[in-house]
Amino acid sequence: VDVEGAPNRLRTLPSWLLGQLSARAREVTAQVLGVHGLHRSQYALLAALAEFGPQSQAALAERSGLDRSDVVTWIDELAERRLLSRQRDPADRRRNLISLSPDGRRLVGRLDKELAGAQDRLLAALPERDRRQLVALLSRALIG
Amino acid sequence: VDVEGAPNRLRTLPSWLLGQLSARAREVTAQVLGVHGLHRSQYALLAALAEFGPQSQAALAERSGLDRSDVVTWIDELAERRLLSRQRDPADRRRNLISLSPDGRRLVGRLDKELAGAQDRLLAALPERDRRQLVALLSRALIG
DNA sequence: CTCATCTCAGGCTGACTGAGATCT
DNA sequence: CAGATCTCAGTCGGCCTGAGATGA
Numbered sequence: 001v002d003v004e005g006a007p008n009r010l011r012t013l014p015s016w017l018l019g020q021l022s023a024r025a026r027e028v029t030a031q032v033l034g035v036h037g038l039h040r041s042q043y044a045l046l047a048a049l050a051e052f053g054p055q056s057q058a059a060l061a062e063r064s065g066l067d068r069s070d071v072v073t074w075i076d077e078l079a080e081r082r083l084l085s086r087q088r089d090p091a092d093r094r095r096n097l098i099s100l101s102p103d104g105r106r107l108v109g110r111l112d113k114e115l116a117g118a119q120d121r122l123l124a125a126l127p128e129r130d131r132r133q134l135v136a137l138l139s140r141a142l143i144g
Numbered sequence: 145v146d147v148e149g150a151p152n153r154l155r156t157l158p159s160w161l162l163g164q165l166s167a168r169a170r171e172v173t174a175q176v177l178g179v180h181g182l183h184r185s186q187y188a189l190l191a192a193l194a195e196f197g198p199q200s201q202a203a204l205a206e207r208s209g210l211d212r213s214d215v216v217t218w219i220d221e222l223a224e225r226r227l228l229s230r231q232r233d234p235a236d237r238r239r240n241l242i243s244l245s246p247d248g249r250r251l252v253g254r255l256d257k258e259l260a261g262a263q264d265r266l267l268a269a270l271p272e273r274d275r276r277q278l279v280a281l282l283s284r285a286l287i288g
Numbered sequence: 289c290t291c292a293t294c295t296c297a298g299g300c301t302g303a304c305t306g307a308g309a310t311c312t
Numbered sequence: 313c314a315g316a317t318c319t320c321a322g323t324c325g326g327c328c329t330g331a332g333a334t335g336a
Contacts, residue, residue, distance in 0.1 A: 001209040003286045007195040009256065010188060010208070014263050014275065015169035017282035020209070022166035024286075025159035041326085044160075047153040058293060064154070065145040065164070067328065072295055094293045094335045112153065119158050125288020130281055131158065137270065137278045138161035142147045142168075144269020185302085202317060211304065216319055238311045238317040292336075298329085305323075312316075 021122075028118040035114075036107065037081075041066050042074050043111055046100065049084060050108045054099040056089065083107060165266075172262040179258075180251065181225075185210050186218050187255055190244065193228060194252045198243040200233065227251060 001020060003011065010016045029040055044064035049055070052063060057075060061068040075098060079086045083104035089095040100108070123131050147155065147164060154160045173184055188208035193199070196207060201219060205212040219242060223230045227248035233239040244252070267275050 002206070003283070005207055006209060007188075007191045007207060009191040009195065009252075011283070012279065013259065014279055014282070015166075015173045015259075015266060016188075017279060017286065018162060018166040018169045021282055021286055022159075022162040025162045029159045039325095044151075044154060047151045051151040051153065056293075062146070063149055063151060065150060067326095068294075069296080069329085070327075092293085092336070096294070108153075115157065115159075123158060123285050125285050126281065130284070133277070134281045134285070135156065135158055135161060137274055137281070138158070138165055139147070139155070140274070141267050141269050141278070142161065142165055200317075211302095212318075213305085213320080214303075236312070236317090240318070290336100293334080295333080296331090300328080301326090303324085303326105305321100307320090309319080310317080312314100 025122055028122050029115060032114045032118045033111070036111065038111075039074065041070065042078055043115070045071065045074055045078065046083065046104060046108050046111070049098060049100040050105060054097050056095040057098060058095070060098060078104070169266055172266050173259060176258045176262045177255070180255065182255075183218065185214065186222060187259070189215065189218055189222065190227065190248060190252050190255070193242060193244040194249060198241050200239040201242060202239070204242060222248070 001023075003020060006016075026040070029043075033040055033043055041064070044066060045060055048060050048063040052059075055063075057071050058068060060066075060075075061071045064071075066074070075084070075086060075096075078084050082101055084101055085099050086096050087099075089097040119131075123134070126134065145164060145167075150160075170184070173187075177184055177187055185208070188210060189204055192204050192207040196203075199207075201215050202212060204210075204219075205215045208215075210218070219228070219230060219240075222228050226245055228245055229243050230240050231243075233241040263275075267278070270278065
């Protein structure tokens with residue numbers, strides 16, 4: 001998409017700019033994760049597991065911002081690839097306790113580096129200082 | 145989505161932050177336009193027409209960042225509501241010349257104001273100065 | 289019984305692809 | 313002829329809803 005050729009009404013509209021850049025962000029991250037046969041949602045799940053430890057699918061859905069229904073399917077795949085394990089929680093047998101496997105943990109480390117590279121490509125036009133500024137602004141807009 | 149409860153790997157990833165804020169942006173703009181029975185894509189078309197004048201559907205697709213196939217359908221609706229007119233271009237009969245109607249032009253003026261209000265809600269946490277900074281950073285990232 | 293959790297089936301939308309008809 | 317334009321049918325991925333089964 002050629003942003004410069006777009007009408008001023010769009011080129012100056014924050015919501016439109018966000019949509020455009022977010023679309024590019026999707027592409028670069030999907031590309032990186034695709035190499036490992038992973039979906040962006042699956043990285044979110046692995047990230048939540050790496051940082052918060054073993055937990056239920058409901059907790060994972062909440063922390064990764066995914067829908068509980070979809071978590072089922074993503075976890076199915078990850079379990080089959082032995083990146084995590086799914087076992088009934090003995091303390092509450094309604095729950096599945098999801099735990100990252102050693103392979104899963106190693107993969108997260110790899111993905112972190114490769115995703116950092118993807119951000120570099122996405123924000124190639126911005127110097128480091130501006131990238132930090134952008135992240136700060138986005139965070140404040142989301143949290144405030 | 146609770147951004148603060150998300151894992152650090154996501155909370156600090158530009159692509160993820162963009163995705164989150166862009167999702168909210170979609171909501172607020174879709175809500176505003178929905179009141180007028182319009183889709184976000186249709187506003188993009190009206191904006192391109194308001195700024196660049198009568199033009200072909202292909203030109204509209206290019207400038208609004210939409211797919212040529214989808215433009216057909218959106219224009220169908222807008223034409224039926226008399227917000228624009230669709231007529232064969234006498235100079236090149238492959239083309240449809242799309243022109244904004246007086247009603248269409250009036251509506252664009254209204255939408256501009258209402259969308260500005262939507263941006264205010266989206267970025268309520270940021271003071272005016274930071275909003276300009278955000279727009280500048282997004283533009284530079286997209287253009288560079 | 290009520291509520292939480294997981295699972296599955298299906299719907300909806302936006303973005304795209306491919307092919308055909310018309311015209312330059 | 314090649315190439316541009318418009319149209320339509322259909323696909324695909326991401327996001328969501330609702331209902332059922334199990335268990336606290």
